[in-house]
Amino acid sequence: xxxxxxxxxxxxxxxxxxxxxxxxxxxxxxxxxxxxxxxxxxxxxxxxxxxxxxxxxxxxxxxxxxxxxxxxxxxxxxxxxxxxxxxxxxxxxxxxxxxxxxxxxxxxxxxxxxxxx
Amino acid sequence: xxxxxxxxxxxxxxxxxxxxxxxxxxxxxxxxxxxxxxxxxxxxxxxxxxxxxxxxxxxxxxxxxxxxxxxxxxxxxxxxxxxxxxxxxxxxxxxxxxxxxxxxxxxxxxx
Numbered sequence: 001x002x003x004x005x006x007x008x009x010x011x012x013x014x015x016x017x018x019x020x021x022x023x024x025x026x027x028x029x030x031x032x033x034x035x036x037x038x039x040x041x042x043x044x045x046x047x048x049x050x051x052x053x054x055x056x057x058x059x060x061x062x063x064x065x066x067x068x069x070x071x072x073x074x075x076x077x078x079x080x081x082x083x084x085x086x087x088x089x090x091x092x093x094x095x096x097x098x099x100x101x102x103x104x105x106x107x108x109x110x111x112x113x114x115x116x117x
Numbered sequence: 118x119x120x121x122x123x124x125x126x127x128x129x130x131x132x133x134x135x136x137x138x139x140x141x142x143x144x145x146x147x148x149x150x151x152x153x154x155x156x157x158x159x160x161x162x163x164x165x166x167x168x169x170x171x172x173x174x175x176x177x178x179x180x181x182x183x184x185x186x187x188x189x190x191x192x193x194x195x196x197x198x199x200x201x202x203x204x205x206x207x208x209x210x211x212x213x214x215x216x217x218x219x220x221x222x223x224x225x226x227x228x
Contacts, residue, residue, distance in 0.1 A: 004160075033214075042218065042220050043161070044218070045215055045216065050213065055213045056213055058215075104151075104166070104168075104209065105163055106163070106214065106216065108153075108162070108163075109160050110159060111159070111160050113158075
């Protein structure tokens with residue numbers, strides 16, 4: 001069974017469109033993340049939710065809005081897509097349950113390759 | 118200067134050799150460290166997770182952390198062509214797991 005899954009795997013869209021990426025984890029983890037990996041393979045954190053609450057919100061354009069309907073799901077909605085948004089977006093989950101926990105390891109999904117034309 | 122520095126490679130080794138990878142960092146508060154393997158067009162796969170200084174071994178993989186030198190290493194023994202991938206280091210001081218990633222080192226193991 002896939003531990004962290006993302007849909008869609010590929011997304012090709014035009015500038016100005018709005019799109020969503022979905023992420024689900026069946027590991028029973030409380031914390032989930034969104035990362036962006038650019039063309040140089042550099043992974044940069046965007047957001048994190050712990051049990052549906054936003055805990056990390058990096059300097060990301062407000063066109064990006066995460067939503068966590070429950071602790072097993074974390075979706076990413078992107079408005080008014082721009083060429084520079086083209087990248088691979090990864091979802092990850094962690095057993096981290098609170099700021100005092102030592103279980104920091106993160107498990108990644110397969111990624112969503114977004115191409116904006 | 119980036120908080121985490123990692124040589125992008127490529128690092129080419131013959132099959133059976135030891136692969137030696139490392140990252141340096143500038144933030145002395147980092148205390149949680151991870152190593153990932155990423156195959157082309159796949160998600161990062163967690164290899165090793167260590168806390169603070171010391172060594173950790175898991176099969177063919179050994180992770181070392183030297184906090185005094187701000188330096189971490191990953192060694193892969195008896196390397197195989199299937200070990201050919203990009204290896205990413207990541208580290209954090211943040212209580213919510215805001216990890217900083219290195220740029221990744223591409224490893225090529227030749228038969």
